Structures are given as structure tokens and as C-alpha cells.
Amino acid sequence: MKIRIDRDLPVSISQQLRGQIEYGIACGELPPGEQLPSVRELAEELGIATMTVSQVYKELQSAALLESQAGRGTFVSLNGSNAPEGQERALELQRQIDRLIAITDAHGVSRVELAGMVNARLGRYASSQPIKLVFVGIFLEATRSYVSDLRPMLQPGDSIQATTLEQLNLQPSGLRSLKKADLLVAIAHRKAQVQAVTAAAKVPIATVNFIPSARTRTALAELSPRSHLGIVSTFPEFLPTLKSGVERFASHLDAPLATLLEDRAGVERLKRTCDVIVYATGSGAILEGLPEHIRAFEYRHVPDPRSVERDLLPIIERLRERKTEAIRQ
Secondary structure: OOOOOOOOOOOOHHHHHHHHHHHHHHOOOOOOOOEOOOHHHHHHHHOOOHHHHHHHHHHHHHOOOEEEEOOOEEEEOHHHOOHHHHHHHHHHHHHHHHHHHHHHHHOOOOHHHHHHHHHHHHHOOOOOOOOEEEEEEOOHHHHHHHHHHHHHHOOOOOEEEEEEHHHHHHOHHHHHHHHHOOEEEEEHHHHHHHHHHHHHHOOOEEEEOEEEOHHHHHHHHOOOOOOOEEEEEOOHHHHHHHHHHHHHHOOOOOOOEEEEOOOHHHHHHHHHHOOEEEEEOOOHHHHOOOOOOOEEEEEOEEEOHHHHHHHHHHHHHHHHHHHHHHHHO
């Protein structure tokens, strides 16, 4: 993952660095176990003080996103995702399947016969139990959208609901209702926060990575080369990443102007000089009082289908098997 510092943005260097690392974790560009450059290496590469890099690393370690290993370096925390466990389990299953095939070959059993035997055994588990999931997000509207994206990937009978950290903090009844869930789902870099808020419910947490939605990518690519583009974010630490993403999908445009939602002067400047505004999720307040001639749309993310299939669905199926076996016993 390429980290860069944009000194034209109204965001401190430390916030830019932290935000890009967090975003890299959320989108899978920095997978669990990935080693980060040393403090000195990253500071030299970015042309910033080693103290700045060191402080950001410490903050992310406190947030359980990074971990330091003595004599080895700094790594993305394995606690932030369920991917390594799923990958190791998948490899072990592949080894067992290969062993089964070798055994049947040795006994002269054809592949067709083997498939029939496996299917017959699987039939015993056809009556499986539904799984109840709750997605814990930051912004309710966006979280509901994530739930809509995930629902078609689940089995018939499974249920998934949306809630936010704010709702759980404000409504104790919502926290109590989590105890009925089989699994909580969170964005990778928010897992530690979700764990802290939902610890009393004692429900396991799985994570998924996110990617910019197809609609967002298409909208940016289709902008006229003459467009004057503005960017707005609520969270300062994610403004550099948002700007970088916009520039990636709208590379045919001149450099966009970027500001924070709380920066009134910056917002007014965008309204005066831009005809298109892209805003981060949670920054929809920019639409209030926006002149009619300005087109505005959200830079929306969606669950990465690859991450769902690789990381989330195997966990759901293991939970389903346990529930089914518990009922049979």
C-alpha cells in the first residue's frame, strides 16, 4: 500500500498517516499480519519526523489495529480480522480433501462414486439452523445499505439487522437484544470499538473489508473533463484517502479541492468554485443549502464480495453447524 502526505489539505500529517493506515486495513490493502515499514523507513520515505510516525504507530497499537513484535517490527494486528483463521482452516480442509481423494484412489473408488458418497453424507445436514447477524456500523443509513448488500449472500432463513455504535451507547435495550444474535459483523478497523461496546453481550465478531461501490466509480469516471470537483469529509483522517480515491477514478480531471465539513470557509469556497461535489459517507449535511447547479453524490463503499466469501461466510457456516449439532444432541 502506498502512503502519501498531501500538504495542501487542512489535515495534520499525523491524522493523514493514521487515516490511511486505518483505511488500508478496512479495505484489505493492509491484510492481517502484514508488516509495515519501520518508523525510520516510513519517516524517510514520506519526509516527515520519526516522532510523528512513532506516535501514530503507538496510537494504532492502543486501538488494537497494529502490534509490535520485539526484534521483528510492526504488523497489522491479527485481532482486527478473521481472515488468517479462515485461510488456515481452508488450507487444512484442502489437505484433508486431498488425503481423502488419495485414499479412495488407492481403493479403486471412482471420482463419481466419491462425489455420491460425499453428497449422501452432506444430506444428513440438510436441515440446518438459521443464523442471526447484526451489523454494527457508524452511520445508520450506510449500515443499512451494507446489510442490504450482504443479505443476498446469506442462506434462506438467515437474518441480518443494522445498528450503530451510537445507538448501542444510547439504548441499553439495543445492547441487551444483541445477546440473541449469533454473530456481530463490523468493518475491520472498527472491530476493537465494537468489541469494547458489545463486550457484555458475549457474541463473537467477524469483520469484512470494503471497496468503493461500482456506482461511485462509474459516476467519477463519467464526469466531464471540464468539471470543477470538490471533496468533503467529516473525519479529517480520511480526507487524504478520499481525495486519493477520487483522483484515482477521475484521473481525467484537474486536481480537486478538498475540505472538511466543519470548515465553513472551505465549504463556501467549494460552493463558489465547484460544479460537482463528492462527499464521504456521513457528510450528507453538505447537501443543505447547496445551489441547484451543483451536482453532489456520496463516495459510497460496499462490502467486498471476495472478503465476504473468504472471511465471513465460512464463520457463518461453522456457527450453523454448531447450532445444528447442538439441536440434534
